Amino acid sequence: MSAPDTHFHRHYDRLIAACAALPPVRVAVAHPCEARALRSVLDAAEADLIEPVLVGPRQRIEKAANEIEADISRFELVDTEHSHASARQAVALARAGQVDTLMKGSLHTDELLSAIVDRELGLRTGVRLSHVFAVAHRGYPKPLFITDAAINIQPSLTEKADIVQNAIDLCQSLGIHMPRVAILSAVETVNERIPSTLDAAALCKMADRGQIRGGLLDGPLAFDNAISSEAAQIKGIKSEVAGHPDVLLVPDLTSGNILVKQLTFMGGADAAGIVMGARVPVILSSRSDSLRSRLASCALAVLLLHREATPLADSD
Secondary structure, three states, X not given: OOOOOOHHHHHHHHHHHHOOOOOOXXXXXEOOOOHHHHXXXXXXXXXXXXXXXXXXXXXXXXXXXXXXXXXXXXOEEEEOOOHHHHHHHHHHHHXXXXXXXXXXXXXXXXXXXXXXXXXXXXXXOOOOOEEEEEEEOOOOOOOEEEEOOOOOOOOOHHHHHHHHHHHHHHHHHOOOOOOEEEEEOOOOOOOOOOHHHHHHHHHHHHHHOOOOOOOEEEEEEOHHHHHOHHHHHHOOOOOOOOOOOOEEEOOOHHHHHHHHHHHHHOOOOEEEEEEEOOOXXXXXXXXXXXXXXXXXXXXXXXXXXXXXXXXXXXXX
16 A cells, blocks of 8 residues: 655645744633634644643533643633633633734634624724635645635625735745635636626636735636646636636635545645734634644634745745
C-alpha cells in the first residue's frame, strides 16, 4: 500500500512556520468548556501562536482541563456565568484593546457572532462580516480560499461585494498580491433565470469600476471550469482566473458549506477558517477539525495582525 499523500500539508506548514518569528497574539477564547475545545487552545499556545485568555465559567473550564490532565494555572481566566456572558465578555475585552483577537470555544457560533455584531457593544465596522475557509487539498497546488460557507446565508449583491473584498484582503495579508477570484454558479454564462450568474457579472463590473479592489475577478464560472484549466479550455473559456483561482466565491451558504464539507470529509482536505470584517480577526474552529487545521486557523489570525509576514507570496 502506498503512503498517504501529505504533500498538500505544506501549505499549512508554511503558514505556521511563518509565525515562528512573530510574537504570539493575545486571544480571548469564548467559553472553552469542553475538553476538545480547550485542547485546541492549549495546542495553539504550546505552538507559540497565541496567548489565551480563557473566558467562561471557572468550574466548567477547570473540569475540562482535568479531563485532559492539563495545567491551566498559567493562563488568565475570566469567570462568567454562562455562554452568552462568555461571548459578551470576550467581545468586551477585544473592544477595550485588551486582546488582539477572538477565538470560539465550545459555545454555538451564533452566540459569539451575535455579541460581535451588537450595534452598541460589539465589534462592527462598515464592512459585512464573512467567513473564509483556507482549504488545503492534495488535488490543488496552493491553498484555496472559499467564502462564505459559514455566516451569510443568502447574501445580496452588495453583501457579496464585501465578502469578496474580505477574502482579497486576507489573501493580500498573506502575500498574494493580486488574488484571482472565481465567482461560482452552475454555469459559465449569464442567465437571468439563475440569479448567481447575474451577481457574478455585476461583481466583475464592480471590480472594473474600482468598487472591489486588489483582486482579479471572473464569473460566472461552474466549479469544473473554475478549478480546471482543461475543463475551461474544452468550454472555450478565455480567462486569467479559470483553472487557477486563489478564491472561490460561492453563491450562498448552503452550496459553500456542502462544497467545503465534501472536500474535507470525502476529499481528505484540511480546512482552516477565520472571520473577517470585524475590528479584530475571529478564529472559528470546529470540534471535528484536525490539529493542523486548528493551528492553521490561529496562524491566519497571527499573520493578519502582523502583515509584514508573507508566507504565500510565491504560491502562484
